[in-house]
Amino acid sequence: MSLPRLELRRASKTYQSNGQSLRALYDVSFTVEAGSVTALVGRSGCGKTTLLNLAGAMDFPTSGDVLIDGESTSALSESALTALRRNRIGFVFQFFQLLPALTVLENVELPLLLAGAPDSQKAARDRLQWVGLEDKASALPYQLSGGQAQRTAIARALAHSPDILIADEPTGNLDNASGEQVLNLIRESAEKWGAAVLMATHSSEAAAIAQTQIRLRDGRIEETIRA
Ligand SMILES: Nc1ncnc2c1ncn2[C@@H]1O[C@H](COP(=O)(O)OP(=O)(O)OP(=O)(O)O)[C@@H](O)[C@H]1O
Numbered sequence: 218m219s220l221p222r223l224e225l226r227r228a229s230k231t232y233q234s235n236g237q238s239l240r241a242l243y244d245v246s247f248t249v250e251a252g253s254v255t256a257l258v259g260r261s262g263c264g265k266t267t268l269l270n271l272a273g274a275m276d277f278p279t280s281g282d283v284l285i286d287g288e289s290t291s292a293l294s295e296s297a298l299t300a301l302r303r304n305r306i307g308f309v310f311q312f313f314q315l316l317p318a319l320t321v322l323e324n325v326e327l328p329l330l331l332a333g334a335p336d337s338q339k340a341a342r343d344r345l346q347w348v349g350l351e352d353k354a355s356a357l358p359y360q361l362s363g364g365q366a367q368r369t370a371i372a373r374a375l376a377h378s379p380d381i382l383i384a385d386e387p388t389g390n391l392d393n394a395s396g397e398q399v400l401n402l403i404r405e406s407a408e409k410w411g412a413a414v415l416m417a418t419h420s421s422e423a424a425a426i427a428q429t430q431i432r433l434r435d436g437r438i439e440e441t442i443r444a
């Protein structure tokens with residue numbers, strides 16, 4: 218049996234702030250296979266972003282493990298973590314987070330440059346074409362609509378063909394038509410590029426593209442629904 222691309226194994230997270238401790242996740246366990254989409258749903262504050270930060274190796278569980286191809290993120294050295302984030306994980310955020318001083322093409326090319334990829338500009342152009350924005354290559358982010366900005370962000374997140382795509386409310390700031398385009402791209406990330414996709418969302422349309430929906434409540438898995 219092959220290892221799951223991404224696995225949370227009894228992962229818990231407690232934040233310490235101002236001398237208070239807040240347990241944001243309790244004993245969360247699930248797997249995400251390559252080529253599949255998993256949606257995290259649940260009301261504000263239930264722990265979705267916390268979980269995505271653990272799954273994307275931006276933060277670490279207080280107890281339990283996050284395993285990528287069977288290897289715990291907590292066991293990796295700083296340099297292995299940097300390589301993991303640069304080469305194997307892509308992020309899409311609710312507020313796009315494009316770099317304002319870089320063109321659309323440069324935003325998409327940046328992760329390729331950081332990963333030391335050959336032919337980075339050509340690869341970036343290919344991704345822009347995939348999201349239908351080759352004509353915006355030299356635009357600056359402020360010149361884009363929200364939907365175009367998010368498609369740029371998806372091109373950037375997938376530029377280096379990451380094994381794992383983490384998306385936090387990717388359609389949260391988009392109208393229905395743009396949201397649908399973005400969801401199609403996210404679905405393709407899994408189906409065509411083979412990424413293991415983990416997406417937090419408040420939208421039922423977004424959750425509907427997932428093979429698995431995980432409902433969190435107060436930091437625990439309340440329900441898992443498989444399509
Ligand atoms: N860095 C932090 N330090 C302290 N507490 C935090 C931190 N980040 C999140 N929390 C707390 O952890 C809990 C879960 O927050 P989280 O951001 O994961 O929720 P969420 O499900 O993403 O909510 P939303 O749907 O509003 O984005 C909340 O009570 C939040 O206040």
Ligand SMILES: [Mg+2]
Nearest residue numbers: 265266267385
């Ligand atoms: Mg959140």
